[in-house]
Amino acid sequence: MKKLFSIVYTFWCLLVFVIPFLLLYPFIYICIQNKHWHPFGHKIIRFWSQIFFLLTGMIIQKDWKFRPDRSKTYVYVANHFSYLDVALGMNLVENYFAYVGKSSVSKVPLFGYMFDQLHIAVNRADKDSRTKTMLRGIRALKNGRSVFIMPEGGIVSKEIPKMAQPFKDGPFIMAVENQVPIVPISYLNNYEINPANLFSWALPRVIINMEVSTIGKTKSDIEDLKKEVYDVIQGDLDRYYKLGKTEYIG
Template sequence: MKKFLSVLYTGWCGIVFVVPFLFLYPFIFICIQNKRWHPFGHKIVRFWSQIFFLFTGMIIQKDWKFKPDKNKTYVYVANHFSYLDVAAGMNIVENYFAYVGKSSVSKVPLFGYMFDQLHIAVNREDKNSRSKTMLRGIRALKNGRSVFIMPEGGIISKQIPKMAQPFKDGPFIMALENQVSIVPISYLNNYQINPANLFKWGLPKVIINKEIKTEGKTSKDIEALKKEVYDIIQSDLDKYYGLEKTEYLG
């Protein structure tokens, strides 16, 4: 019975995801034709995310240990165990930002084109793509646009809720290059609500942790920053699930 209800709920989530998107897409499409209009396109996509969480009954429970300044630029980093994480990020972060995500998203009709225009797609198997992604992320930050990256490099953990190690250098290089703060975000239970391709109703729980300032730090501090971010997010996960502390193996 529970599986049947999950299938029905998954179908409803699919409808709530697709129908508003198709309705809003013409407006998004117009906004992404001119870079000056991209912030408006971003706001429409954020509105779409809010519709999704509202009408699926998944009201995000946000624990604000730090409230980012809407007028400042940050590098947001989070654990990544579920596809729901991306939609949740759009709902949580109020700053204008660019996601750094896998290039395979670009193959999805309509959504892929929107992602390519508003965000930063990366092919992690291609060194040139990774280099271009780094430059685009650094440029976005220099232009006053925040960046959101999952430092694990995808949904790759074999021991959820333990994060995959080591973290990718990208988000930390971008933050150091621009001397902007890093904001760790902990998604506590998204993967329980959205395991694989199924949805089970629940209230997503998220912690927005205090910023980690990078002023005065250099590339020599990358490993220390990676460990600090890992310890913050993994500590939240360990406490939530009653697990023992895990050391970062960078």
């Protein structure tokens, strides 16, 4: 019975994901055509994300240890165990930001074009692509646009809820280069909701942690920053699974 409910719920999630996207896509497409309109396209996509979580009944449980200033620039980093992570990040972050995601997304009809134009695609197997991504991320931050990166480099952990190590250097270099704060985000149970190709209903739980300052930091501090951010996010995950998922508050 549980498996049947999961199949039906997954079908509903797909409908709620695709239909609003198709209805909103003409407006997103118009915004894509002019760089000055890109922030409006971003807002439309965020609205799409809000529709998805509302209509699927996944009311996000947010623990704000830090509330980012909408007028400031940050590098957001989060653990990455589920495809739900990207949609949740779009719903959660109120700043205008660019996702850094794998280039294979570009092959998805309509969605891929939107991602290429509004965000930053990277082919992690291509050194030139990684370099271009770094430069685009640094440029975005210099222009006052935040960046959101999953520093594990994809859904790669073999021991969930332990994150994969080592973290990629990219987000930390971008933050240091621009002297902007890093905001660690902990997705506590997205993997339980969407572990693979199915969805199971639950309330997504997320912690927005205190910013990590990079003022005065240089590239020689990258490894220390990576460890500090890893310890924050992994600490949240460890407490969540140790204390009992339904009892965890934050």
